[in-house]
Amino acid sequence: MVRWLLRQPGTWPRRYNGEVFAFLLEKVPEAVTDYLDVFATVLNHSHKGYEAVKYTDLKVIYGEPIVPVSDTALALVAESSAAHMILSHRLMRLILHAKWHSFARTMFRQELTAYTLLVASYFIPTVWGSPDWIHLKTKTHKMVAALRFISWLLSIFLLLCVERSECRGEGVRRYFSSFWNWIGVTTYAAIICSIPLEFISFSELTQQARNSVLALIIVCLWINLLQFLQMSRNSGLIIAMMVHMVKDIYRFFLLYSVFLLGFSGAFYLLLGGTSGYETFTTSFITVYLMLYGQLTYDNFKDAKGYTWYTSNFLLLVHLLSAVVVLLNILIAMMATTYAEVWDAAEAEALQSHAQAIVRLEKALTPKVRREKFLELLAVSKPKAGTRSTRERQYTVQKEEEPQEDLLVSAREARRQNIILGVAKKMRKISSVNKSSQARNSQQNRVVPVAESSDEVDQPGQDYPPKLKYIARQASRFAVHELAQDVVALNAAMKKPVYSVLEDGVRYETPKKSTRGQGKDEMQQQLTLSQQIRQQQQLVDLQAQVEQLTTAMTNLQASLLTKRIPGPPIPKY
Template identity: 25%
Template sequence: MSKLVEHTSEEEEKVYQLVDCHGDGILMPWIKYARQTNDYGVLDEYLETVVKSFLYNGGKGKLISISELVMIRNKQRNAMLSALLRKKGRGKCGPNILDDINQEGLQKGDVIKAIKILDGCIKDNRSMKYRELIWDITLRGKMGENLLHICMLHNTADHNELVRLITKKYPKMVNDVFISEDYYGLSPLHQAIVNEDIEMVYFLLKNNADVHQRCYGSFFCADDQRASRTDSLEHEWVDVVQNTRYTGSMYWGEYPLSFAACTNQHDCFRLLRAFNADPNMRDTNGNTVLHLAVIHQLTEMFTLAYNLGAKLDVRNEQKLTPMALAAKLAKKEMFDLILEIESDVLWNYGQVKCTAFPLGDIDSVNERTGHLNHASVLPLVVYGDKSRHLDFLDGLLEDLLEAKWNAFGRKKFLISLANYIVYVLSFYIAFMTRRFAVNKNATEQWPDQFMANENMSDDWALSYEKPSMIEIVWEVNSEAEQCHLWRYDNHDTTYSQTIRLTCECIILILALTQSFQEVIDIRRSGHKRWWRVMSAFPSELLHKLSFAMVLLIVVVRYACSLHPMTVLIENFLAIIAVLTTSMHFLFYCRGVKFVGPFVLMVYKIIVGDILRFFLIYLIFVIGFSQAFFVLFTGCEHEHQQRLSRNETSDFQNILIGPFESFMIMFIMSVGEFTSFYKTLHDCSSSLVPLGKIMFLIYELLVTVMLLNLLIAMMTRTYEKISETQKEWKRQWAQVILLLEQSLKPHDRLISMLKYSRPTRSDKTHRSFVVRQRIVVNWFRIIFH
């Protein structure tokens, strides 16, 4: 642990004495002298004596435990973070067996053999828990760099010449890396690529530079992953959250070949491939060179990498191929390029060609199992959150959706609509034929009681208050049986209760069937995937909620004899069920071209504009309602005092409670303020002038400003969606994918057979065949 002590300024300055941050140092005059006179004697002596003192074992190197390097990196990260964001390294740190091995007296091969025996390592050095370093970790610069790295940073002719001399003198220095948090793993080869110095790249490769060295520094990490960086003492790479969109321009993929690809250096890329750099190596995010070319939208580099051996079927940690990644990030140009590479032209005839597009990465259905493919192009585009995703719904994807609609979508949609119509009509009829009491006489006597009350003497009317209709209904219900809804006997010739029984049975059967089907769909596709799909259909979620309400109504009706409140609870559930069921009509409107965008506008306005407006609106209404409540309480007190003095007072308090005050403020905000102002004017309290000022301020802030702000926000949302002509296609596509989710895997495969065909010897590989017209630009051909 003593090696983990922070560098003192004196130790850091030692390496900067050789070559400092400004490009000067004790070595620079001698390298300039050597280049001018071709006399390298003095410089060689410096390298043999001064520089050698900074190296482990005279330049032979030393194996350092990975856990020790990770702890240094973790300390530097925590030093830059606040106390709340600091994270300790995870995992266990076992005993460092290097402490018992004399690395200076043994050859490197003997040390590795000893480690294999004692530590059980795999033969590949990359699997070992130790890294060979040449420069002493306690004598490095502020960024964990050594002399070679400093020279590469300056990238001048003199510094590059010094790099060549140091590399020839101490060959192992070529693979020594930065060990700081920002640049951990950055090697001289990475630096040469960043400098776009292909001569230096070739020199380093000729001197055995590691073409698969990984750079884990936070500087080259995606912006939205930097806050999630954590360490483990059991491995060298950094753990990051995989839910990322790869933001930032410095995410270059860790490997030298990826650096060359992201900086768009074609010659450097070819050179690295000539030295066996693997283009299919995956970084921490699982991305290969092709993924990175998609992220940075480099079409020519993508084509070059593909021609030099990069594979299109490698998936990253998000299970995305380069094509699927292009769809997720809405990179239309990259998607079209990959589509062209993967497509097969079956035949050409004149200006028409027949092209087959493999469905493996495109279709939402797995072509082998029939299960939903969540990481394919179609669902990523349809449920994408960017406006650029709408551009994907032209051409191939539109044709594929049309084929799905013809294969199963139209039939499933009509069956679903028919079931819903039966369900909702049964719902309405069942509640229209409900009884309010055990017998009809209990309800028919209400008008008679009202007439009797009207004909009573005035003396009785002065002595007793007339019973209201609510009180009469409560009295009748309290005297009636609590379980009157279980009685389906008909008292007349309308057969209303038989109809109610039939409709309620239909409702219950459909609710149970749909509920069981939803459980099967959730188990089949997973709750996360199910929720992701359903969250795009609020009306569908409300419809599922109505099923739960129906089942709860059955339970409450069975418990009707337990308490009189069960009837009230059932009525409450019935009201919720009716409302949630009716909203499902919006689902069937989404796929219609002239209605679908308006349904989306309703959703967007409710979730976005009204929600944000309501949060601000609530602040004003709560504040003013309670202020007016206090004011009217004072008016009520003054009113009672005037009555006690036998004085006249027309004041009538309309703010009888805090909640009632809130409701009155809401009513005022929509324009009904005359009765409120009249009541305020009738108040005889000395606070009336203050109340009128508050009334004026409230009307200006809430009624005028906030409501007009809401109208402007809704208008902006409306115009934004109405300008998008392709929005209805997305709504239609989401309906098709929702219908597809309800199919069994076997049925999905049967449907796939209708709109695809095999194009290879393996019949499970399906392709979507499209006939396209070749558009020839004769003007461009003539003047080319």
């Protein structure tokens, strides 16, 4: 019902409202796409395979500087449960593209560069350097010292500048609700706190403590690199699949722990004191490694008496239940998850991309955020050295305040020049000249070129049929030439008519070509589109029937209450 009301004209003001958008996200998420369609209307015409889309209220949907980042449309969608469906909308993709090219791309590259240098400067000396580098006896020791110093500085920078700004923008509770933030802060703090371990005189105990801490830091550094790989299209899909499979692994180990603890205690009692079963901990690890085929049968073979029978019987039961049954159940669960989630993996990768952009936007200061917003309002200028007009790569001219009057007047002047150019072209065509001369002989007024192509003649004036046909063709030719000149002018100047956040019509989203597709695939696509259209029409019809039924019920109730009682009917 809500979706039907959103599509009806006059039922609500066609302006974006953040409170209404948040309410729809929470209560009726399936109607959000219909709400966004109002601000991204696909027009009926196209040009060279590009659809014409009319955008409105872009500045408000993008998020003005006075609005908190958490209340913007992209932040609300990125944190909602229906983000997979909504982020694929053309309007949200435009907002993602605008924010990525405005500030997120630069901030992401800077953070990625700093983190890559940190991983390299910490990993190389830890693995290949010697622990006594602090004496600086050789060139290798000096190189290790330089790399250590760089890694410490980068850790301080990432912790106090990057992570601190993100924590200030999101809030402490919301910031530490993210797994990646915990990994990052813990790793940077551990690197800084491990500095004294490098200068302590190395006994065997301190060296073991140092190596243990550095080993954990290296693992956390490489795992945290997955946070940056989420921004890539290819690796983001695989990471999204891994997240879903971790849930299957959790359910598997929850069931396997029952067998693991039981058989570890049994083998410790039967084979205690032998290799691999000295303590309960070693027995636990040995039984766990049996799951991956690491089985040593010598301990079971050397057992005597009842111990031999019991231990071998329990070994066969463990191998059958855990290795054969449970491990194959895990493989089947992962295969099912892969088949179910693969279609939604791209949407989840897009959601991770959106969440990263929101996280970077929260790290911006109010001044920088306002400057980036004004840059998007400025008119784009062509970038020197572009090889193709299709790439549409532009640098932005900074303006203190957007001057809308100047932009409107410039576009109006450009339009008048186009019309004059079309009129000059029409004068060179014989059919147009003949129609103009014929009309001038009968009247002193000339029909302007910009009038409608369907109604050239005025009411009350009768022209010959041939003259009407020639005038109609000339008017259609003028409209066609006008559209061609607009596209040619934009391509020649390499300059978009609108700024990034200016409302207007844009040509985008190339239509998918059916070349190379089989007839079966085309027929399937056609059938699917028809089914979707029929289902939508059925939903609309049901909503209208319900509305009419309610209206008729109310009308009947009102008539019954207003009915005047007549004279009594006599009984015979």
